[in-house]
Amino acid sequence: MTVNFEVNGIARSLTVDTRTTLLDALREHLQLTGTKKGCDHGQCGACTVIADGRRINACLSLAVMHEGRKVTTIEGLGTPDLLHPVQAAFIRHDGYQCGYCTPGQICSAIAVLQEIRAGIPSHATEDLMARPQATNMEMRERMSGNICRCGAYSNIAQAMAEVAGVKA
Amino acid sequence: MKFDRPAGHNPIDQLRVVGKPTDRIEGRLKTTGTAPYAYERHDVVPDQAYGFVVGSPVPKGHIERIDIRGAKASPGVIAVVTTLDMPRLEKGPMNAAYLFGGAEIQHYHQAIAIVVANSFEQARAAASLIRVNITGQSGQFDLSTQVADAPLAHGKIPPLDRVGDFDSAFATAPVTFDQTYTTPDQSHAMMEPHATIAAWEGGKVTLWTSNQMIAWARRDVATALKIPPENVRVDSPYIGGGFGGKLFLRADAVLAALGARAAGRPVKVALTHPFLMNNTTHRAATIQRIRIGATRDGKITAIAHESTSGNLAGGGPEAAVSQTRLLYAGANRLTSMRLAHLDLPEGSSMRAPGEAAGMMALEIAMDEAAEQLGMDPVQFRILNDTQVDPEKPDRQFSRRQLVKCLQLGATHFGWNRRNSRPAAVREGDWLIGMGVAAGFRNNLVTKSGARVRLGDGGLVTVETDMTDIGTGSYTIIAQTAAEMLGVELGQVKVSLGDSDSPVSAGSGGQWGANNATAGVYAACVKLRRTVARKLGLDPDMAIFAGGHVQAGGRHFGLADATRDGELVCEDAIEYGDLDKKYQQSTFAGHFVEVAVDAFTGEIRVRRMLAVCSAGRILNPKSARSQVIGAMTMGVGAALMEELAVDRSRGYFVNHDLAGYEVPVHADIPHQDVIFLDEVDPISSPMKAKGVGELGLCGVSAAVANAVYNATGVRVRSYPITLDKYLDHLPQVL
Ligand code: FES
Ligand code: FES
Numbered sequence: 001m002t003v004n005f006e007v008n009g010i011a012r013s014l015t016v017d018t019r020t021t022l023l024d025a026l027r028e029h030l031q032l033t034g035t036k037k038g039c040d041h042g043q044c045g046a047c048t049v050i051a052d053g054r055r056i057n058a059c060l061s062l063a064v065m066h067e068g069r070k071v072t073t074i075e076g077l078g079t080p081d082l083l084h085p086v087q088a089a090f091i092r093h094d095g096y097q098c099g100y101c102t103p104g105q106i107c108s109a110i111a112v113l114q115e116i117r118a119g120i121p122s123h124a125t126e127d128l129m130a131r132p133q134a135t136n137m138e139m140r141e142r143m144s145g146n147i148c149r150c151g152a153y154s155n156i157a158q159a160m161a162e163v164a165g166v167k168a
Numbered sequence: 169m170k171f172d173r174p175a176g177h178n179p180i181d182q183l184r185v186v187g188k189p190t191d192r193i194e195g196r197l198k199t200t201g202t203a204p205y206a207y208e209r210h211d212v213v214p215d216q217a218y219g220f221v222v223g224s225p226v227p228k229g230h231i232e233r234i235d236i237r238g239a240k241a242s243p244g245v246i247a248v249v250t251t252l253d254m255p256r257l258e259k260g261p262m263n264a265a266y267l268f269g270g271a272e273i274q275h276y277h278q279a280i281a282i283v284v285a286n287s288f289e290q291a292r293a294a295a296s297l298i299r300v301n302i303t304g305q306s307g308q309f310d311l312s313t314q315v316a317d318a319p320l321a322h323g324k325i326p327p328l329d330r331v332g333d334f335d336s337a338f339a340t341a342p343v344t345f346d347q348t349y350t351t352p353d354q355s356h357a358m359m360e361p362h363a364t365i366a367a368w369e370g371g372k373v374t375l376w377t378s379n380q381m382i383a384w385a386r387r388d389v390a391t392a393l394k395i396p397p398e399n400v401r402v403d404s405p406y407i408g409g410g411f412g413g414k415l416f417l418r419a420d421a422v423l424a425a426l427g428a429r430a431a432g433r434p435v436k437v438a439l440t441h442p443f444l445m446n447n448t449t450h451r452a453a454t455i456q457r458i459r460i461g462a463t464r465d466g467k468i469t470a471i472a473h474e475s476t477s478g479n480l481a482g483g484g485p486e487a488a489v490s491q492t493r494l495l496y497a498g499a500n501r502l503t504s505m506r507l508a509h510l511d512l513p514e515g516s517s518m519r520a521p522g523e524a525a526g527m528m529a530l531e532i533a534m535d536e537a538a539e540q541l542g543m544d545p546v547q548f549r550i551l552n553d554t555q556v557d558p559e560k561p562d563r564q565f566s567r568r569q570l571v572k573c574l575q576l577g578a579t580h581f582g583w584n585r586r587n588s589r590p591a592a593v594r595e596g597d598w599l600i601g602m603g604v605a606a607g608f609r610n611n612l613v614t615k616s617g618a619r620v621r622l623g624d625g626g627l628v629t630v631e632t633d634m635t636d637i638g639t640g641s642y643t644i645i646a647q648t649a650a651e652m653l654g655v656e657l658g659q660v661k662v663s664l665g666d667s668d669s670p671v672s673a674g675s676g677g678q679w680g681a682n683n684a685t686a687g688v689y690a691a692c693v694k695l696r697r698t699v700a701r702k703l704g705l706d707p708d709m710a711i712f713a714g715g716h717v718q719a720g721g722r723h724f725g726l727a728d729a730t731r732d733g734e735l736v737c738e739d740a741i742e743y744g745d746l747d748k749k750y751q752q753s754t755f756a757g758h759f760v761e762v763a764v765d766a767f768t769g770e771i772r773v774r775r776m777l778a779v780c781s782a783g784r785i786l787n788p789k790s791a792r793s794q795v796i797g798a799m800t801m802g803v804g805a806a807l808m809e810e811l812a813v814d815r816s817r818g819y820f821v822n823h824d825l826a827g828y829e830v831p832v833h834a835d836i837p838h839q840d841v842i843f844l845d846e847v848d849p850i851s852s853p854m855k856a857k858g859v860g861e862l863g864l865c866g867v868s869a870a871v872a873n874a875v876y877n878a879t880g881v882r883v884r885s886y887p888i889t890l891d892k893y894l895d896h897l898p899q900v901l
Contacts, residue, residue, distance in 0.1 A: 017289045020287075024288060031210045033204070033205075034200065036359070036408070038360065038361070038441065039440075039826075044359060046359055074201035075202075077200075078199075079202075080202060083200070094792070097638030098410075099198030099638065100409060102198050136838075140834045146832075147359065147825065151796060151797030151798070151831070153831070153835075154839040
């Protein structure tokens with residue numbers, strides 16, 4: 001099947017197997033390998049991308065479902081020479097080790113900060129009537145779909161706090 | 169370079185670059201998704217086909233027949249290779265289970281076939297059409313039923329070790345303690361699955377893979393494929409986590425190579441997570457009995473640690489008693505390891521093999537013994553410190569500051585606020601507790617080589633087959649070369665993980681940082697002398713600083729030495745017997761505070777601190793990350809990680825990243841790490857030691873002890889899950 005969608009601002013047309021996930025369309029067809037494949041079934045968050053403004057697990061989504069949509073991957077956020085502020089904060093705070101979960105963490109972190117700004121509550125939000133704040137627990141709760149087996153959590157929390165302008 | 173005397177003053181001591189909390193030099197690649205991992209190397213070879221591996225559906229048996237007709241006829245399929253197509257492939261010295269070949273099944277999900285197709289979807293679909301007939305055999309899957317008669321584990325480490333007379337000393341000790349602890353099977357659960365792209369060119373094969381030990385991988389691929397090692401190239405510049413799971417050759421590499429040969433084109437293979445947890449290796453479960461005899465004022469007079477674990481034939485024991493031979497004083501000692509035969513997947517190295525599981529038990533025992541003695545657990549440990557190897561009292565520790573780690577940690581953590589009476593501190597709905605444990609892990613020295621090039625414009629390139637598994641190797645190697653050659657960090661390029669480069673220590677056993685940088689040091693010493701000679705300077709007097717070289721009042725740019733072309737030097741660090749003369753180990757004090765919901769029993773880790781004594785810290789930023797990552801894994805081991813064994817069907821049931829729970833963001837609070845300002849000149853010219861595993865050893869027990877302090881419930885069987893303590897919690901209403 002053919003799917004037409006926009007990836008990192010560029011219109012793309014791909015012929016894919018109906019079984020091809022968005023993740024494999026990105027990694028194998030478009031060779032955008034920044035998005036990582038960990039578990040390939042929604043358990044780790046390594047494949048997190050931003051689709052139409054929301055973060056999703058690209059492994060749980062078929063490519064053909066994205067007809068006409070916009071997908072942003074880690075490659076669309078910044079480049080080695082022009083980092084996104086969250087990417088720069090991860091480097092400063094050593095918010096990674098092996099680096100394999102990192103693109104997913106960064107995509108999630110950016111989306112989480114947007115979700116909090118947009119007033120979307122989470123399990124950790126104490127007062128559902130008040131605007132959620134970028135507290136340590138609020139961010140940690142929302143980031144919990146992104147596993148880091150290297151255990152960089154404490155540093156990722158500090159990187160996010162710096163970007164959010166709060167204390168870790 | 170031979171290192172057989174303690175290091176004197178050397179250029180590393182300038183600490184102009186080394187010892188600084190430098191950002192990782194590959195950070196921009198990792199954060200932008202441009203660091204290439206094994207399965208992603210689209211650029212290295214064209215026309216890659218996709219392989220999908222099929223595993224055995226039973227744990228033990230004999231394959232009668234594999235029907236590949238359906239798979240072969242499936243769309244897009246190029247080749248199918250089954251284990252019946254060849255005899256058992258020979259395995260390397262560190263593997264227990266066979267990776268492929270032959271009809272015998274040794275464990276669940278052992279690889280039995282690979283399907284190669286034009287696309288991943290086609291290969292996966294065709295793989296599901298493979299039919300296999302197996303005559304199953306019964307097996308042993310339950311460690312607990314075998315403790316009584318498991319034999320001693322003869323192997324590299326002596327299985328039974330006696331000093332003095334434990335039995336009579338224990339029998340006559342005024343205070344005695346005797347308990348048994350269990351640790352479960354655990355999975356590395358690294359984020360990047362094992363993956364390889366293989367391509368043949370005539371009789372030569374290249375593997376772009378994810379492996380911690382390049383030279384071993386090359387050797388073992390050659391053995392499996394019966395080709396000379398020179399015909400194998402292994403390249404692994406980025407590794408998405410290993411934790412010991414990628415120390416040894418695994419089925420992905422072998423099957424990619426076999427698949428590529430059968431398909432006549434390059435093949436890429438990734439094991440899936442649900443497959444790899446039974447197909448590859450794990451940390452084996454243990455049952456550990458610990459006995460401590462002491463005087464009434466808390467001096468240990470007798471200590472025994474006996475551990476039983478299981479493995480497949482040819483596999484070793486989980487060496488859970490190692491640290492007990494060295495950590496605490498006491499004249500009468502007994503340690504032993506027993507090994508049961510199990511038909512579960514292979515038990516092998518996982519981060520801090522031996523000590524991680526051993527310290528989980530020993531450091532609860534120390535907490536319990538201290539309580540029985542009415543002593544503070546920090547004081548009890550300090551009282552029983554030793555500055556010599558307790559088995560060989562004329563052998564000193566090269567550097568041992570365990571007491572300082574504990575004292576500084578206690579002060580920093582506010583240990584004096586701890587109430588020694590359990591279940592006595594309540595904040596609202598929460599029971600609060602603090603726990604402590606010692607951390608201990610040996611420092612291993614091993615030969616490590618590197619090549620250093622000085623090229624145009626003074627650009628320095630370091631080449632070694634050392635790997636960076638998240639440990640920070642790229643950065644500390646660049647720091648070492650920059651320090652040695654007097655250039656800025658940005659002037660140094662580092663190439664890792666390529667078997668065409670000199671053989672290094674590789675990544676494992678927390679030996680990578682110290683040995684690999686020492687190897688780079690050795691190559692840089694040679695290059696410094698070569699540069700000096702080239703410039704007509706006295707090599708013994710030359711000073712390298714600011715991109716310049718000077719001696720005897722003469723002064724050159726470093727780049728002047730390359731006017732006739734690049735200078736290339738290669739050397740390796742090789743060790744004498746300093747590790748025999750001295751015991752080299754690393755130490756920590758781990759402190760943890762937990763809150764336990766008085767009603768639901770939910771455990772929250774609130775604070776964590778590790779104080780580490782581990783020689784010179786080459787890069788405090790990446791070293792700290794190693795430690796917090798290990799502390800995180802320790803929380804997992806304490807509270808959630810367990811491969812659940814199906815004792816009748818013989819496999820790990822929860823074999824994926826949702827069933828096998830590991831800590832997530834919400835589980836981990838801010839973590840503090842303090843490194844003692846220390847150098848260990850007996851370890852290497854870098855005066856550094858390992859730190860990546862130290863951070864794990866002891867943490868889980870500190871969590872367990874904190875849970876006990878909070879609740880008064882002692883759980884001796886990891887992980888500490890609700891089912892084990894909920895109905896013992898103190899009355900709340
Ligand atoms: S790869 Fe998609 S969630 Fe793990
Ligand atoms: S950096 Fe390795 S898994 Fe997160």
